[in-house]
Amino acid sequence: MPPESQRLYERIAQKLASGIARGDYKVGQRLPSERELAQVFSVSRPTIREAIIALELDRLVEVRVGSGVYVTNTAPPGGKAGATDIGPFELLEARRCIEGESAALAATRIDDSQLAELAELVNEMRTENEHDVMQSEDADRRFHEVIATATQNSGIIAAVKMLWDARTRSPQSRSLSAKVRATGIKPRIDEHTAILKALRQHNPDAARAAMREHLSRVIDALLKATEVEELERARQQIAEQRKRYAGGK
Numbered sequence: 001m002p003p004e005s006q007r008l009y010e011r012i013a014q015k016l017a018s019g020i021a022r023g024d025y026k027v028g029q030r031l032p033s034e035r036e037l038a039q040v041f042s043v044s045r046p047t048i049r050e051a052i053i054a055l056e057l058d059r060l061v062e063v064r065v066g067s068g069v070y071v072t073n074t075a076p077p078g079g080k081a082g083a084t085d086i087g088p089f090e091l092l093e094a095r096r097c098i099e100g101e102s103a104a105l106a107a108t109r110i111d112d113s114q115l116a117e118l119a120e121l122v123n124e125m126r127t128e129n130e131h132d133v134m135q136s137e138d139a140d141r142r143f144h145e146v147i148a149t150a151t152q153n154s155g156i157i158a159a160v161k162m163l164w165d166a167r168t169r170s171p172q173s174r175s176l177s178a179k180v181r182a183t184g185i186k187p188r189i190d191e192h193t194a195i196l197k198a199l200r201q202h203n204p205d206a207a208r209a210a211m212r213e214h215l216s217r218v219i220d221a222l223l224k225a226t227e228v229e230e231l232e233r234a235r236q237q238i239a240e241q242r243k244r245y246a247g248g249k
Helices: 008-022 034-041 045-057 088-109 112-128 133-150 154-169 171-182 189-200 204-225 230-247
Strands: 061-064 068-071
Touching: 008 034, 008 045, 034 045, 045 061, 045 068, 045 088, 045 171, 045 204, 088 133, 088 154, 088 171, 088 189, 088 204, 112 133, 112 189, 133 154, 133 189, 154 171, 171 204, 189 204
Parallel strands: none
Antiparallel strands: 061 068
């Protein structure tokens, strides 16, 4: 894939992989913090997070929660880098844009049967959150697809379906989903209820705002759930405090 057509996180992952291959980062060494890498490459922390996921899937690094990201191999054990797809955070950013407008348009066109179906799906999410989170996530997808269908716009319907298909297809998104699922994150009932309330009111501005707020909170929750450096930052703060106190003696 030509550099200009590569996804941003892929370019960052390749630069880091090249640095690992050159020995800039040796096996067993901790990579610079996410914040430092974001500054070095002039990108957002979610982009760095996506690049690290790609390196992890290629088994070049190991993510140690509470400590950081460590180099494990100088080259992919399989001989070449694995397949990449839309990054999980850029996917959510796209969903926030497109599904926000989907909800706004749906608010002006949705019918009673579709509103009833959405209510049933919210109840299904609530029930399955306690039993089978995979089923709850499936109900979540159907909830968003019903809203797209309510727009009566084939382009929006196709776009929303494509984004959800990409979420299922992307190795990076699947990896992130498994990580956050392991932390106990489940579809948020209150946020879906807020979207449904706005749709029942046939209020496009409220529906857009509720959908965008929901997806913004998903982004925030995923970032928090995959944070690996909290313990390392705490250690640095303690070390700095010790130095300061030692200097005062």
